[in-house]
Structure formats: C-alpha cells, structure tokens
Amino acid sequence: MQYALLIHAAPDQEEALSDAEREAAYAEYLTLADDTRCVAAAQLQPVEMTTGVRVAGGRTLITDGPFADTKEVLGGICLIEATDLDEAIEMASRIPAARYGGMVEIRPVVRR
Numbered sequence: 001m002q003y004a005l006l007i008h009a010a011p012d013q014e015e016a017l018s019d020a021e022r023e024a025a026y027a028e029y030l031t032l033a034d035d036t037r038c039v040a041a042a043q044l045q046p047v048e049m050t051t052g053v054r055v056a057g058g059r060t061l062i063t064d065g066p067f068a069d070t071k072e073v074l075g076g077i078c079l080i081e082a083t084d085l086d087e088a089i090e091m092a093s094r095i096p097a098a099r100y101g102g103m104v105e106i107r108p109v110v111r112r
Contacts, residue, residue, distance in 0.1 A: 001037065004108040008072035010101030017100070020040050025096035032078065032094060036043040037087075041078040072102050079109070 014022060033041040052063040074096065080086040085106070092104040 001082060001084070002111065003082055003085075004107045004109055005078040005080060005088070005092050005095065006074060006105040006107065007076040007078065007095055007097050008102045008105065009075035009097045010072055013075075013097065013102060014098050025100070028094065028096050030077075032091065035080075035091070037081050037091065039079040039081055041076070043076045044074060045074040075102070 010016075017025065029041075029043075032038060048065065048067060050065055052065070054063075056059045059095075078095075080091055082091065088106050092098065092106055095104050096106045
C-alpha cells in the first residue's frame with residue numbers, strides 16, 4: 001500500500017540546529033530517499049513562496065502565502081510503499097522533523 005508522508009516542520013527549525021545537527025538531519029533525509037520503499041520525495045520551497053488559488057463565482061482568485069497560519073509548515077513530502085501502517089509509522093519516525101518540533105502526517109493514498 002502507498003502512503004504519503006507529509007513532513008511538517010516547526011518554523012525556523014533548520015536555523016535552530018547546529019551545523020553538525022543540520023548535516024546529520026540532511027543525511028537522514030537522503031537515507032530515507034534512498035530507501036527502496038521510497039517511491040518519491042521532495043523538499044518544498046519556503047512557505048513564503050506559496051501561491052494559493054481559489055475559484056469563486058467563476059473567477060480565479062490568487063493569494064500569496066499559505067492558506068492557514070499554523071505553527072508548523074509543510075516542508076516536504078515523501079511517497080512510500082509499505083506493507084501496513086506500522087511500517088509507515090516506522091519510516092515516518094526516522095524523519096528528523098518529527099524529532100525537532102514538527103510532525104509527520106501519514107495518509108494512505110487512494111489508488112483507482
């Protein structure tokens with residue numbers, strides 16, 4: 001079964017780490033991306049780069065910035081292939097953001 005791991009980082013999480021911690025966390029992300037169960041992974045640009053699009057009354061409305069003001073920001077995504085939720089949780093627990101004040105949301109992917 002495929003699961004999406006939505007990686008939510010605490011604001012300024014990266015800046016709060018020492019150089020050694022930052023390098024170690026980056027290495028952990030690369031290790032996850034190299035795992036054969038990882039189908040795809042991507043780091044997202046900073047939340048300030050967000051463009052929101054809505055269609056209301058036939059008009060396309062565009063806004064800068066994130067949709068909601070939250071204490072964590074979506075910083076990356078990882079699509080994995082796991083046998084069950086327990087395996088997905090094991091993989092998610094290895095993501096540095098989960099240890100540094102953020103969290104990883106696990107969602108089963110709908111396959112049609």
